[in-house]
Amino acid sequence: MSKKYESVIGLETHIELSTNTKMFCGCKLSFGEESNVHTCPVCLGHPGSLPVVNKKAIEYAIKIALAVNCKIREYTIFHRKNYFYPDQAKNYQISQYDLPLGVGGYLDVDMGDYVRRVGITRVHMEEDTGKLLHTGRTGRISESVASIVDFNRGGTPLIEIVTEPDIKSPEEAKEYLIRLRNLILYRGVSNCNMEEGSLRCDANISVKKVGEERIGTKTEIKNLNSFKFLQKGLQYEIERQTNLLESGGKVIQQTRHYDNNTNMTKVLRSKEEAHDYRYFPEPDLVPMHIESKVVDEVRCTIGELPAEKAERFEKEYNLPKYDSSFLSNDKKVARYFEDCCKLYSNAKNISNWIMGDFSALLNKEGIDINDSKIKPANLASMLKIIDGGKINSKIAKSVFEEMFKTGESPQVIIEKMGLEQISDGGLLEDIIEEIIKENPGTVKQYKNGKKKAIGFLIGRVMARTKGKANPKMVNEIMTKKLK
Amino acid sequence: MTAHELHNMLVKKEISCADIAESVLSRINRVESKTNSYIRVEKEKMMEEAAAVDEYIGRGGRIGDFTGIPIAVKDNICTKDIITTCASRILKNYIPIYDATVIKKLKEQRYILTGKANMDEFAMGSSNENSYFGNVSNPWDTERVPGGSSGGPAASAAAGEAVCSIGSDTGGSIRQPASLCGVVGFKPTYGAVSRYGLIAFASSLDQIGPLTRDVEDCAGLLNVICGHDENDSTSINRKNPDFKSFLKDDVRNMRIGVPAELMVKEIDAEVKSTVNAALLKLEELGAKVEEISLPNLKYALSVYYIIAPSEASSNLSRFDGVRYGHRNKEAKTLREMYKKSRSEGFGDEVKRRIMIGTYCLSAGYYDAYYEKAQKVRTLIIDDFRKAFKKYDVLISPTSPTTAFKAGEKLDDPLTMYLSDICTIPVNLAGLPAVSIPVGLSPEGSLPIGLQVIGDILREDNVLKAAYNIERAVGFDKKPNIL
């Protein structure tokens, strides 16, 4: 991007809630099941059917609104958004308009060397549409002979989070979305699976000359449904708009579609073709009065945010910033860490193991820390055994791997595999003498002043003892013998 | 005969359900070709069900107030497995996959469904001349309209083609045809009866209610159909009173207001004088009658014809030929399918209201129309609230005229819309109201209805006033068709 221009970006993120049932009827939420199994007169838009608000969805929506620091409106209502499309059973979507659930929030996005505060304009509730399937080999609408609709998804509770145009770069946009996703995962109200479409993102973007007050004409980019696509799509669009302006052209207000195959954006519709949604208050639903008492209750159930938790870890466990934020990023890891801390006092040791070997093994197996066979109690006792000098840290690695595989306690593994450290001075002395005899050349080198040669000799001792020798003692005895 | 009379005979075993069903069927066979009250008569089913109920009673089954009573149901109320058309081509073959809540409640009573009653398409009309299945005729004079939109329910109850019927009322659709056909028609408080399964016209105004031959049956049916329903968010959560307990012989000191705005020049002189005569009788019984003014009522018609079509334009958008209902098979594109299916499926009046409503909700017009109308609606509600601080009920004519000739107002929608001038304000405020017959016009020997309006959830006052008027007036005339 030319240095002369800067970009102004706002994001609209849709998140499917993971409630048991749909927004306005009792049908189960599902994914990947046979078409139209989870439907009823309400979500099929049959004549005479009426919506009833899912209370759990409201609770989840409040959780999300609080996560992005929104105020919860005491009086909030649903509107109808009217437009014809076959994936919509009623040809209107029940959504929120000028009285959304949450307003006036923000999200701080850590960019490493600075923090970008992104204003949150609104958090509102609505229902998802069904899915259109186009018959034919390619699945493209232009080549199909018929289209069919699957209403299993129709009526799924959806939350829309709209930011202020505070985002200045594709990188910031990406970081914002990562942060938002983590926050919501943390609250356990959505699985935020971008491939399954439970988290979807659109962007509004314009560019302007650096220092200019007036914001340029914006375009809306649809289908930015992964962190990578979000960043790439925005990069492409910034370039496109900048080139247009540079060559004396004008940006036209339009909605564009990001194609991740070509990495380009294409016109979907212009402003003139924009829908008039004829919003009006949904007469089938009564206004909702959300008392502050209810909001407080929800606030109590959600506990700390990752940022708050990281701060606490730093203070309470005396951990470096990096460790604290690593451990608090995933709620389950944080809980695991704290469970260990209850049984073993050196928090930094616990942190090192979790961030190091443990994470590596979990990643390799692709499982959650909760699903690991190593329970906090076993990790804690292994650390105590190391401290007590019964095994060294090198041996501990194999003990840990065995614990990961079998779930057995470290004591059992050490005994079974005979891994206990050799700290018997007499035994060690015998072995060291053997090694000295077998390696006269190296001993000579050492005595001639090549002090490093002792490392080779110690290594031989360790090899002979299969790593079980107490390294500190071997070092002491060896040095004495070589004098 | 009324349902409560038949009920007593059933209890005393003087009659069987099959006898009742048979006599209603024979009446249908005799007059249906003249009235066209029904879109669909359930002849066989009726006799089967009557036999089944007789068997149930024989086994010692409980006989509820409407057990074995043949009742007509307006064709905009969903009946599972029975075609429900809304009198529209677009739903000509639509078979609901569920029962409306009122139908469930009636089934618990073991009622007998006579059939699905004719109506104005999607309940839009005041003369029942907007049905895809043909006009309904007034049993008092088949040249004349029965009123609308519940023309079928009113005519069938008046002509004995059903003992009573279930209709819906958005701006007077129960009360105006009840008035024109000489039966009792009750619109309960908005939210008193579940709308689940009522095919919506205007969601914030629609309400289901009974059409009966006397006030007692009316109270009895309210006992059956009222009540909270968790499937309807707008339904009121209260314990049902026994509506029959309000039928008491006492109106002494009842405070009655007569809104000047509902006694205006558009009301025929013979209607006014008949209503005034009934009011005099109430005064004689000890009620206190006073004229009052509710100044904002004069805007009611304009407000209604913005709000109702606006909601309708959205409610009716689901009829697109995609999932059910009429679909044009030749259409090549999605747009064309929508356009042709809807153009062919909807009648003129429905199209007119969809267009008005779409316009009123459009960007740039919303504030001037829909939002303004909602504000004035609040003023109307306030007028009523003030009035009910001073009065127990308000009384007015139900319809400005008696039944008019078919075709008379068809080409003049604005005059037609005036038919509901007295009933519309009640829906805007969500109040309970009843129309009861109080006399025949001296000229045409056509029934004239009187409307009693109560405060929110004050069905007790409405029923009490209606019951006393009914007894004081002693209306006992029968339509000519019989």
Ligand SMILES: [Zn+2]
């Ligand atoms: Zn459903």
